[in-house]
Amino acid sequence: MKNNIFIRAHRDALTRAIHESPANNNLPQRKSIRLKNYDYSQNGAYFITICTQNREYLFGRVGAIHESPEMILNENGKIVDSVLESLSKRFPIELDIYQIMPNHVHMIVCIVDHERAIRESPVNGNNQNVSIGDFGY
Numbered sequence: 001m002k003n004n005i006f007i008r009a010h011r012d013a014l015t016r017a018i019h020e021s022p023a024n025n026n027l028p029q030r031k032s033i034r035l036k037n038y039d040y041s042q043n044g045a046y047f048i049t050i051c052t053q054n055r056e057y058l059f060g061r062v063g064a065i066h067e068s069p070e071m072i073l074n075e076n077g078k079i080v081d082s083v084l085e086s087l088s089k090r091f092p093i094e095l096d097i098y099q100i101m102p103n104h105v106h107m108i109v110c111i112v113d114h115e116r117a118i119r120e121s122p123v124n125g126n127n128q129n130v131s132i133g134d135f136g137y
């Protein structure tokens with residue numbers, strides 16, 4: 001129960017920080033698509049998109065049509081790929097599928113062990129900033 005409260009508090013603080021960010025002041029306000037009273041830390045499949053700060057192109061580029069319209073990962077993109085591939089070895093999740101793009105990553109994450117997922121979260125204390133170093137890189 002205590003861990004659920006921490007995760008909700010962390011999620012709410014992070015959501016507030018994102019919405020209060022100066023970068024978001026000019027964006028239209030979106031209606032939340034979250035289900036009210038749904039515990040998103042429970043077992044299930046979740047579609048997640050993670051964007052780079054300021055939507056900076058950090059992970060590579062999409063090849064030109066005459067080359068190949070596939071994502072060409074740079075060194076940062078290869079690190080992200082490696083981290084994503086190793087997540088299920090370190091946490092009780094299954095990464096169903098993912099796509100790394102130049103400035104964001106899409107993934108479907110399946111939480112398979114709710115209690116262990118909360119207990120082994122890489123975010124501890126009141127720290128709201130998670131970096132690649134939190135995953136061993």
